[in-house]
Amino acid sequence: xxxxxxxxxxxxxxxxxxxxxxxxxxxxxxxxxxxxxxxxxxxxxxxxxxxxxxxxxxxxxxxxxxxxxxxxxxxxxxxxxxxxxxxxxxxxxxxxxxxxxxxxxxxxxxxxxxxxxxxxxxxxxxxxxxxxxxxxxxxxxxxxxxxxxxxxxxxxxxxxxxxxxxxxxxxxxxxxxxxxxxxxxxxxxxxxxxxxxxxxxxxxxxxxxxxxxxxxxxxxxxxxxxxxxxxxxxxxxxxxxxx
Amino acid sequence: xxxxxxxxxxxxxxxxxxxxxxxxxxxxxxxxxxxxxxxxxxxxxxxxxxxxxxxxxxxxxxxxxxxxxxxxxxxxxxxxxxxxxxxxxxxxxxxxxxxxxxxxxxxxxxxxxxxxxxxxxxxxxxxxxxxxxxxxxxxxxxxxxxxxxxxxxxxxxxxxxxxxxxxxxxxxxxxxxxxxxxxxxxxxxxxxxxxxxxxxxxxxxxxxxxxxxxxxxxxxxxxxxxxxxxxxxxxxxxxxxxxxxxxxxxxxxxxxxxxxxxxxxxxxxxxxxxxxxxxxxxxxxxxxxxxxxxxxxxxxxxxxxxxxxxxxxxxxxxxxxxxxxxxxxxxxxxxxxxxxxxxxxxxxxxxxxxxxxxxxxxxxxxxxxxxxxxxxxxxxxxxxxxxxxx
Numbered sequence: 288x289x290x291x292x293x294x295x296x297x298x299x300x301x302x303x304x305x306x307x308x309x310x311x312x313x314x315x316x317x318x319x320x321x322x323x324x325x326x327x328x329x330x331x332x333x334x335x336x337x338x339x340x341x342x343x344x345x346x347x348x349x350x351x352x353x354x355x356x357x358x359x360x361x362x363x364x365x366x367x368x369x370x371x372x373x374x375x376x377x378x379x380x381x382x383x384x385x386x387x388x389x390x391x392x393x394x395x396x397x398x399x400x401x402x403x404x405x406x407x408x409x410x411x412x413x414x415x416x417x418x419x420x421x422x423x424x425x426x427x428x429x430x431x432x433x434x435x436x437x438x439x440x441x442x443x444x445x446x447x448x449x450x451x452x453x454x455x456x457x458x459x460x461x462x463x464x465x466x467x468x469x470x471x472x473x474x475x476x477x478x479x480x481x482x483x484x485x486x487x488x489x490x491x492x493x494x495x496x497x498x499x500x501x502x503x504x505x506x507x508x509x510x511x512x513x514x515x516x517x518x519x520x521x522x523x524x525x526x527x528x529x530x
Numbered sequence: 531x532x533x534x535x536x537x538x539x540x541x542x543x544x545x546x547x548x549x550x551x552x553x554x555x556x557x558x559x560x561x562x563x564x565x566x567x568x569x570x571x572x573x574x575x576x577x578x579x580x581x582x583x584x585x586x587x588x589x590x591x592x593x594x595x596x597x598x599x600x601x602x603x604x605x606x607x608x609x610x611x612x613x614x615x616x617x618x619x620x621x622x623x624x625x626x627x628x629x630x631x632x633x634x635x636x637x638x639x640x641x642x643x644x645x646x647x648x649x650x651x652x653x654x655x656x657x658x659x660x661x662x663x664x665x666x667x668x669x670x671x672x673x674x675x676x677x678x679x680x681x682x683x684x685x686x687x688x689x690x691x692x693x694x695x696x697x698x699x700x701x702x703x704x705x706x707x708x709x710x711x712x713x714x715x716x717x718x719x720x721x722x723x724x725x726x727x728x729x730x731x732x733x734x735x736x737x738x739x740x741x742x743x744x745x746x747x748x749x750x751x752x753x754x755x756x757x758x759x760x761x762x763x764x765x766x767x768x769x770x771x772x773x774x775x776x777x778x779x780x781x782x783x784x785x786x787x788x789x790x791x792x793x794x795x796x797x798x799x800x801x802x803x804x805x806x807x808x809x810x811x812x813x814x815x816x817x818x819x820x821x822x823x824x825x826x827x828x829x830x831x832x833x834x835x836x837x838x839x840x841x842x843x844x845x846x847x848x849x850x851x852x853x854x855x856x857x858x859x860x861x862x863x864x865x866x867x868x869x870x871x872x873x874x875x876x877x878x879x880x881x882x883x884x885x886x887x888x889x890x891x892x893x894x895x896x897x898x899x900x901x902x903x904x905x906x907x908x909x910x911x912x913x914x915x916x917x918x919x920x
Contacts, residue, residue: 346815346911367819374817381915385812389543401532402817446816 293454293486294320294343298352301338301509312338314509315352320488322453325480326502327489335509336490340456343488344377345369357453374402378447378485382459384439386431392418392442393427399450417445421475437468444472448479455479458490466495473499533822537829541837548834551798555838555895558791560846562784563887567850567877568858569780573773574878576713577766582655583714585765587746590614590623590757595740600643603630604693607738611756614742622748624651625739627729631692633722635680642676643721644692646729646739653745656717660708661725668728670704673718677709684709690722695734702732713873788891792898799831799902810906811914824903831899835892853877 299316302309313335320326328336341347342354345361346369354361357376364372373379378399386395396417400410418424421441431439440460447455457476461469477499480487489496497503505513541548581587595606607627610618617623627646632639647654649661656671663669670688672680682688684706691701704724712718730736744751746762753759803810813823857874 341912344815346915370814370817370819370822373815379812379815381812381815383808385808385815385915387540387809387812389540389545394539398536399816401536404532 292319293322295355299349299354300351302350311509316511323484324486327491327500328504328506330506334506337458340458340490344456345372376453378452378455380443380447380457380460382462384443388431392429395442396445396449413449417449421445436464440472454486456488461493461496469495533826533829537826537833541830541833551834552837552841554794555791556842558787559838559842559891562787566883567879571877572875579713581746583717586653586743587748588744588751588761590742592740600630606740607735609737610739610742613755623742623744624648624653625742628740629692631690634689635682645721645723646726647723648726653743657710663707666705668702668704669707671708671723674711675718795831795895796898799899807914808917811911814911820907824906827903828900832896835895839888850879
């Protein structure tokens with residue numbers, strides 16, 4: 288496998304047993320992602336987008352093939368090693384935000400840093416920085432129930448970036464948001480990608496998200512049917528050329 | 531430490547749900563200690579009362595005496611051996627003559643034990659001094675239960691009959707000079723106390739006694755003094771057996787209370803895991819291992835026990851201290867309980883009881899929290915994130 292790649296999959300296959308039959312969620316997917324990419328897996332429901340993110344995020348294991356993330360072979364990791372990889376290097380953003388409801392905004396963003404065992408003063412500084420990034424510093428003491436959908440997703444972004452991961456996996460991050468909030472959070476993510484160099488991989492079928500992507504990979508029935516890279520910057524939808 | 535911090539944060543964040551559980555658990559916790567303290571106090575009071583009113587520091591029995599066989603009483607009397615006589619002389623022991631007799635209250639007959647006791651004795655907590663009544667020829671002392679059974683009161687006269695040393699029936703009319711109130715049924719029900727010398731004289735058994743009760747403060751009671759020595763421990767064996775039986779009863783209550791409290795915790799944990807399955811998936815996605823999540827949930831459950839201990843201490847300590855000082859008033863009906871219960875029971879809360887119960891509550895809460903939490907270890911993060919549970 289190549290060393291300069293953040294993610295490399297070779298003949299990645301995921302099979303789910305469905306009674307007597309087998310469902311192929313992914314079929315021999317060969318993909319690679321370098322540092323700083325702003326890429327998206329697009330395709331209809333059931334095309335394997337989320338399955339791909341789950342495996343790359345070490346939440347699941349491939350049935351066949353190889354997956355290397357940050358130099359670690361996902362299929363060989365123990366539960367503990369996989370958790371360690373997620374804790375240190377991978378951030379997740381979910382469609383339903385998945386904030387911890389009993390925690391405040393500050394505590395939600397602080398959570399990954401507690402898992403990393405950082406001292407309190409450093410945690411505070413990094414949490415406030417992350418909240419500044421998503422323009423929610425003034426809502427630090429609010430609870431998720433007191434926030435709008437857009438604000439919740441911004442908290443989720445802050446929680447994903449606070450540990451400065453190499454990779455952020457975002458599964459349908461705008462599905463529960465209106466157009467304005469969708470653009471807001473996409474602009475934040477695009478800025479994080481450009482300024483901090485964090486790699487973003489999306490699973491989406493939202494046109495608004497697709498408009499921001501630098502690279503669009505189309506999945507159909509678990510197979511990659513198209514892999515397009517754009518030369519223009521994210522957020523310049525309608526003004527870019529595929530290469 | 532990290533998990534403890536998170537568990538505490540989760541627990542306090544759940545607000546009302548947590549506090550409801552904590553209050554229920556603390557209530558069970560305080561009730562268990564409270565009830566056990568009452569039992570402990572009741573047992574100790576009962577034993578103390580038996581020692582003070584009946585057993586003293588031990589008893590010397592005439593070799594023929596068998597308290598469970600009234601027929602032996604006719605032969606079970608004699609002048610105590612010299613060593614015991616010396617103890618009586620020094621005021622370290624008091625003799626009691628026991629005869630099988632019959633009382634005839636208002637034309638009825640009633641089998642009784644006639645007990646002769648020295649009116650000047652200070653060994654037993656019996657108001658025997660009333661038998662010194664010079665105005666009455668044959669004064670008698672009975673307890674409230676006996677008065678109730680015979681339907682007589684102080685000042686009434688009752689005919690008593692017994693067999694003298696030769697086996698001949700004799701009878702006299704005795705005057706009830708006092709009705710004593712005692713918690714010890716064994717010196718009350720079926721007993722009539724009479725002046726020792728008078729009974730000895732009427733029965734032709736001068737200087738004779740059936741048992742000799744030793745002062746409770748005498749430490750080294752001679753074992754080979756001629757009569758059978760029944761030490762305090764032996765005499766208390768029956769009551770201890772009774773206490774043990776009662777303790778089994780209280781333990782059932784203890785277990786029921788614990789089960790109720792634990793059911794609340796178990797239920798909360800099961801519900802919590804089901805309700806928070808998405809959160810469990812998120813925790814795993816954020817980098818927690820399955821077992822860390824199991825530990826976190828177990829710790830959350832166990833912290834209920836710790837919070838319940840603290841909350842219980844806040845209201846339980848003053849409440850139980852108040853009960854220990856003021857005592858619990860007992861209704862008359864508890865006479866049927868089987869052993870001496872005072873009008874007020876003063877609970878005893880020993881360090882062992884409090885520490886033991888606290889430890890037990892904490893251990894059981896942790897186990898009960900762990901059992902449902904084990905399911906998390908079998909969860910796939912991807913399915914938990916989708917809100918599914920295997």
